[in-house]
Amino acid sequence: MGEFDLIDRYFKRPVRRNTLGVGDDCALLAPAAGMQMAVSSDMLVEGRHFLPTVDPFKLGHKALAVNLSDLAACGAKPLAFTLALSMPRADEAFLEPFSRGLLALADAHDCELVGGDTTQGPLNICITVFGEVLPGHALLRSGARPGDDIYVSGSLGDARLALEVFRGTIAVSQQVFAQARARMEQPQPRIALGQALRGVATAAIDVSDGLLGDLRHILSRSGVGATIDTTAAMLTMLTGEGIDEEQRMEFVLAGGDDYELVFCAPAARRGEVEAASHASATRVTRIGHIEAQSGLRLVDAHGRAFERDYASFDHFA
Incomplete structure (x- = not known):
């Protein structure tokens, strides 16, 4: 042929x-x-x-x-x-x-x-x-403002879990592996959600290299900082059975290959974000907020800070 x-x-x-x-x-x-x-x-x-x-x-x-x-x-x-x-x-x-x-x-x-x-x-x-x-309606990385909420769509960390099973570094049940593998091999692009967020979200990016690394692109382009509730973020993971909390946190915050959206929207527009989630049949989770102070801070559900950093994927690092 x-x-x-x-x-x-x-x-x-x-x-x-x-x-x-x-x-x-x-x-x-x-x-x-x-x-x-x-x-x-x-x-x-x-x-x-x-x-x-x-x-x-x-x-x-x-x-x-x-x-x-x-x-x-x-x-x-x-x-x-x-x-x-x-x-x-x-x-x-x-x-x-x-x-x-x-x-x-x-x-x-x-x-x-x-x-x-x-x-x-x-x-x-x-x-x-x-x-x-339409001109002026595109979601960009540069529009986040202090006081905005930070959201993610769908689930995070599942593709990384599947990769580690393939690598042989962890072992999980066949059911968990099958669910994670589906997220790794057949991600669902959030086209309907992205369109529903036009005029509502102030900034957005897709999560390909890891949540924190991709969020930093928004922070850099917008000239702002953020605090992330790691407990809320970890609850998005669908297939965390069989791994410890530290692995779960790493997979969610820096795993990559998720192809979900992380986006920002004013706190006053939470109802519109919920409506966009409903209209697109896509779950969204509020995981933090934008701040004027530069940098990215991680806290737990009680607001307690911890200093560990998570490196996202970089082809040439």
């Missing part, structure tokens, strides 16, 4: 909303009149971002999900994406389920595959996603 046969068989689809898709040198996108374009790219490398044994269907899902998560953090509506795929050989046993997983999630969010590239080499997946948002 040649390169162009591969594209025609697994990835070529007629576009509906955009002007021109796969088959020409460039795709032509058609955002609605007056909208701004939101663009983001993510790369997944075998052995770094996913295990060689991963189910190709789930890998296809995750490859797009991590990009859609960036659109969610911006409050943007998905429009289209491109796929650049490097692989050792044109393996139909990989390509068929991979493309099904990828395109199933694309269809669920009405996001069209409009182009890309394929080449021979180590397994590497790079997706660029395009979305649209």
